[in-house]
Amino acid sequence: MGLEKYRQKRKFDKTPEPAGGAGSGEGNRFVVQKHQASHLHYDFRLEIEGVLKSWAVPKGVPDVSGVRRLAVQTEDHPVEYIDFAGTIPEGEYGAGTVEIWDKGTFRLDNKSPEGLEFSLNGEKLSGAYVLIHTDGKNWLLIKRKEKP
Numbered sequence: 001m002g003l004e005k006y007r008q009k010r011k012f013d014k015t016p017e018p019a020g021g022a023g024s025g026e027g028n029r030f031v032v033q034k035h036q037a038s039h040l041h042y043d044f045r046l047e048i049e050g051v052l053k054s055w056a057v058p059k060g061v062p063d064v065s066g067v068r069r070l071a072v073q074t075e076d077h078p079v080e081y082i083d084f085a086g087t088i089p090e091g092e093y094g095a096g097t098v099e100i101w102d103k104g105t106f107r108l109d110n111k112s113p114e115g116l117e118f119s120l121n122g123e124k125l126s127g128a129y130v131l132i133h134t135d136g137k138n139w140l141l142i143k144r145k146e147k148p
């Protein structure tokens with residue numbers, strides 16, 4: 001996907017968000033940003049192939065196994081966004097406040113056309129998760145049952 005969409009949507013002389021550089025190699029960080037925009041949602045981002053693959057999760061990332069949450073894929077974000085917290089001014093794309101709700105590292109266990117399997121190691125979230133691609137931009141984010 002790259003960062004073209006991300007940059008097209010924003011005016012970097014107006015928003016405090018990072019424009020982003022070329023991206024770095026293989027990181028394994030994740031972040032959940034609580035975004036109080038016109039509608040509250042949680043942005044879930046995984047560092048994959050030099051960008052942050054991103055999903056907006058209206059009800060937040062589940063911490064109980066078996067709970068399914070809609071996750072709408074959004075444009076790739078630059079890796080620098082992982083530390084972003086602040087206020088996007090009124091009138092700008094995504095206007096509202098962004099705070100870091102959780103962060104940590106993840107291990108990618110499987111990647112296929114159907115989705116992603118990964119394990120999170122954050123301050124709030126931990127354990128095995130799947131993101132299943134349903135259709136278009138829609139995915140389901142599910143915490144898996146703990147292995148006995």
Ligand code: MN
Nearest residue numbers: 035043056094
């Ligand atoms: Mn958002």
